Each structure stands twice: as structure tokens, then as C-alpha cells.
Amino acid sequence: MVINLAKKRCLILFISNLFCTDCVKKFPPSVIYHCPNCGGILEVNYKYEKVNKVKFKNKLSKFEGSMWQYKDLLPLSHEKNIVSMNEGLTPLIELRNLAKEYHITNIFIKNETCNPTGSFKDRPTSVGISKAIELGSKTVSIASSGNAGASVAGYAARAGIKSYVFIPENTPVGKVNQAIAYGAQIIKVKGTYSNSYKLALAASEKYNWVNLTSTYLNPYTLEGNKTIAYEIYHQLDGEVPENIFVPIGAGPLLYGILKGFKELKNLGFTRTLPAMFGVQAEQCSPIIQAYRENKQHVDANPLYSGRTIASAIADPLIGYENNGTITLRAIYESNGMGVSLTEDEIKEAVFELGEKEGMYAEPAAAASWGGYKKLIIQNKIPKKGITVLLLTGHGLKQPLESDEHRRIPVIEPSLEDLERKLEVHGFNGNG
Numbered sequence: 001m002v003i004n005l006a007k008k009r010c011l012i013l014f015i016s017n018l019f020c021t022d023c024v025k026k027f028p029p030s031v032i033y034h035c036p037n038c039g040g041i042l043e044v045n046y047k048y049e050k051v052n053k054v055k056f057k058n059k060l061s062k063f064e065g066s067m068w069q070y071k072d073l074l075p076l077s078h079e080k081n082i083v084s085m086n087e088g089l090t091p092l093i094e095l096r097n098l099a100k101e102y103h104i105t106n107i108f109i110k111n112e113t114c115n116p117t118g119s120f121k122d123r124p125t126s127v128g129i130s131k132a133i134e135l136g137s138k139t140v141s142i143a144s145s146g147n148a149g150a151s152v153a154g155y156a157a158r159a160g161i162k163s164y165v166f167i168p169e170n171t172p173v174g175k176v177n178q179a180i181a182y183g184a185q186i187i188k189v190k191g192t193y194s195n196s197y198k199l200a201l202a203a204s205e206k207y208n209w210v211n212l213t214s215t216y217l218n219p220y221t222l223e224g225n226k227t228i229a230y231e232i233y234h235q236l237d238g239e240v241p242e243n244i245f246v247p248i249g250a251g252p253l254l255y256g257i258l259k260g261f262k263e264l265k266n267l268g269f270t271r272t273l274p275a276m277f278g279v280q281a282e283q284c285s286p287i288i289q290a291y292r293e294n295k296q297h298v299d300a301n302p303l304y305s306g307r308t309i310a311s312a313i314a315d316p317l318i319g320y321e322n323n324g325t326i327t328l329r330a331i332y333e334s335n336g337m338g339v340s341l342t343e344d345e346i347k348e349a350v351f352e353l354g355e356k357e358g359m360y361a362e363p364a365a366a367a368s369w370g371g372y373k374k375l376i377i378q379n380k381i382p383k384k385g386i387t388v389l390l391l392t393g394h395g396l397k398q399p400l401e402s403d404e405h406r407r408i409p410v411i412e413p414s415l416e417d418l419e420r421k422l423e424v425h426g427f428n429g430n431g
């Protein structure tokens with residue numbers, strides 16, 4: 001007799017609920033994107049008192065397989081539905097050279113570029129697509145500034161289901177090509193991310209696709225982001241950093257990481273929470289603007305022209321301003337700050353991470369270092385304590401557009417020609 005291993009492994013995991021962040025009403029797990037009662041943002045809630053704390057603490061001190069090692073606090077009912085490519089469990093790396101240069105200590109990069117498709121989006125995608133399959137879906141959709149689209153395309157291919165990826169017209173080609181390679185149906189939409197967001201939502205409702213848009217729309221995706229908190233806690237031997245810097249579009253990554261630490265607090269594993277710092281590009285910074293003016297609500301940025309190199313975090317929030325507001329609240333609540341960067345500051349951050357630390361970040365991802373550096377130089381945050389910067393996406397996805405590579409002369413394959421070239425840079429044969 002053949003034992004059905006798949007069936008044997010299909011354990012019932014921890015049961016969770018959806019609840020509304022505005023009216024606090026609860027709903028059973030299902031495919032809904034807004035609170036049926038008030039239209040508010042939905043979030044996943046667990047019966048924390050029922051979590052086996054000893055067992056979970058043990059999980060928090062492991063680092064093997066994938067982020068699904070934390071499945072007790074992830075919203076799936078059956079393990080067999082998990083779609084995984086070993087996402088998560090990314091390195092936490094100390095920035096020693098930049099620390100020396102700027103007279104700082106204890107500064108770490110959480111290197112999310114090591115995920116299967118090159119950005120942290122694989123965490124929300126893996127949870128979202130697994131839950132979609134559990135809820136019976138055969139087709140998924142997503143609105144994305146590029147990375148989430150490439151991620152969903154890859155995971156849908158892996159799961160053997162169809163994906164529709166809605167992206168703004170000027171999405172970086174590296175990300176578009178990646179989604180094409182995974183065989184997604186790609187829809188380029190005129191205008192900014194907000195247009196893609198709205199069209200994906202309307203189409204998903206009309207054709208019954210599960211919408212995996214990770215900006216506070218699909219409530220399950222946020223659960224992937226929070227696993228970053230569990231990992232940092234483990235990697236710092238049970239310490240919680242003082243400061244965490246996150247490049248933010250609408251901000252679910254920032255919000256999700258804070259949620260993870262709050263859960264650790266809820267379970268009694270820590271008493272402190274990190275201060276959450278959001279970084280945006282000045283060209284499109286609705287959340288930082290509201291922060292600067294000390295507002296309680298975020299307004300959309302309807303004038304955004306689509307011109308920042310940090311395209312992965314350029315979300316004008318038109319029509320879903322409450323997404324920005326919930327992130328702003330998380331920044332205030334955690335005693336963090338908002339900071340925005342000029343295009344030059346973003347470029348400089350890309351080169352500093354590359355030249356000083358050997359880390360290749362796409363422009364939006366380098367913004368976490370840029371934002372931290374700006375606040376340190378302005379003396380706005382103390383230099384003590386542990387700071388973690390999220391490196392959210394790989395540089396190969398969106399190399400800085402530069403002609404520099406064309407200016408490198410091609411030489412003859414001879415030592416004479418080599419020396420002639422290097423002499424220009426002061427080379428004298430001694431290293």
C-alpha cells in the first residue's frame with residue numbers, strides 16, 4: 001500500500017481571522033480586500049494566547065529552510081498549499097566601512113536582494129499565492145511598480161497558475177523582462193502606479209482573479225513582511241534594534257515589520273519595539289509631506305509626473321490615501337521619523353553601498369542608507385543603539401542609467417596598451 005505523504009503532511013495549522021483596522025469587526029478567512037462593514041483596511045489576527053510559546057521561541061532561534069519556519073503565525077490552514085522557493089532567512093550584514101567613515105557603530109543591512117526573484121516581495125507573494133490556492137483560486141493578478149509583479153509572475157509559474165501583472169508604462173525594463181521570462185500576462189497601464197492599482201482591482205473583481213496587490217489590499221501578503229522582524233530578532237540574538245529604516249511606497253513593508261515585532265512583544269519575547277523610519281523620494285513623497293506638516297492624514301500626490309529613479313517606491317496614493325495614513329500612524333506610534341531624498345542623494349547612496357560595501361542596490365533600495373545617513377549628518381537621531389536598514393531590491397533589476405560603461409576604452413590585448421591605460425590613473429606597476 002502506498003502511503004500518501006502529501007496527505008500526511010497536510011496538518012491543520014494555526015487558525016486566523018481577518019479584522020478591520022478601522023471598525024475592528026472580525027471576518028472569517030476569505031477573498032475580500034476591504035472591510036465589508038466600513039471599507040477599511042483588513043489585517044490578519046491570530047489567537048495569540050493559543051500559540052505554543054515554547055515551540056515558537058524554538059522556531060525563532062532556528063534558521064533553516066525558509067520563512068515558513070514561522071508557519072504557526074502565518075495564515076494558512078494546510079501546509080500542502082504552501083508555494084515556496086525558500087524565500088526569507090536573508091543575511092543581516094554589518095556595514096563596517098561606512099560605519100568607520102561616518103563615525104557610527106552597529107549598523108546592519110537586512111539583505112532582501114537574496115530572495116528568489118531579487119526583492120523582499122517574495123515574502124508577501126509566497127503567503128498571498130499560497131492562501132489564494134488554499135481558497136481555490138486558479139488565477140491571480142497584481143498591480144506593481146515592478147518587483148512585486150516579477151515576484152508574482154515567478155511564484156505563479158512555480159504554482160502552475162495564471163498571472164496578470166499590471167505595471168506602469170515606464171517600469172524599469174529589467175523587472176518587465178523578468179516577469180516576461182516567468183511567462184506572466186503583462187499589462188502596461190498609462191500613468192502612475194495608482195492607475196495600475198485601480199485597473200487591477202476592477203479587473204480582478206470582474207473576472208474573479210485573486211488580487212495579490214501587496215499595498216494593504218490583499219491582507220495575507222502583509223504577513224510575509226512581518227517575518228523580517230522574527231528573523232532580525234533571531235539574528236541579533238533576541239535583541240530588538242532601536243531603529244529600522246525602510247524605503248516606503250504606500251508602506252506595508254514598514255507596517256508589516258512593526259506588526260512582527262508587536263507580535264513578539266505580545267508573546268512576551270521582548271519588551272521594546274523599534275522606531276520605524278520611512279524613506280521616500282522627494283519627487284513622490286506624500287507620506288513624508290504629511291509627517292513634516294505633523295498631519296494625522298496623508299493626502300494623495302496627484303501632481304506626480306512619474307519622474308524619480310526610485311520608481312519602486314513612487315506611489316502617489318490617488319484614491320487610496322488611507323494606505324498612507326495607516327503607515328504614517330505606524331511611524332508616529334513607534335517614535336520613528338519620515339525622511340525624503342533628492343535624486344542626487346539616492347544616486348549617491350547607490351554608489352556608496354556599492355563602492356564601500358560591495359552591495360548592489362536598486363535606487364529605491366539604497367534609499368534606506370541614504371535616509372539614515374541624512375538624519376545622522378543632521379544630528380536628528382542619536383548614533384547609539386542598533387540600526388537595521390532594509391536593502392529591498394537588487395541593483396541588477398534597475399541599473400542606474402549611465403553612459404560610463406561606454407566611456408571605458410577598449411584596449412589591445414597587450415601589456416603595453418594596458419599600462420598606457422592605467423598610467424592615466426597614476427599606475428606605476430606597483431599595485
Ligand SMILES: *Cc1c(COP(=O)(O)O)cnc(C)c1O
Nearest residue numbers: 147249250251252253312392393
Ligand atoms: C515594493 C518596494 C518597496 C516598498 O514598498 P511598500 O509597498 O511601501 O512596502 C521598497 N523597495 C523596493 C525595491 C520595492 O520593490
Ligand SMILES: [Zn+2]
Nearest residue numbers: 020023035038
Ligand atoms: Zn471596518
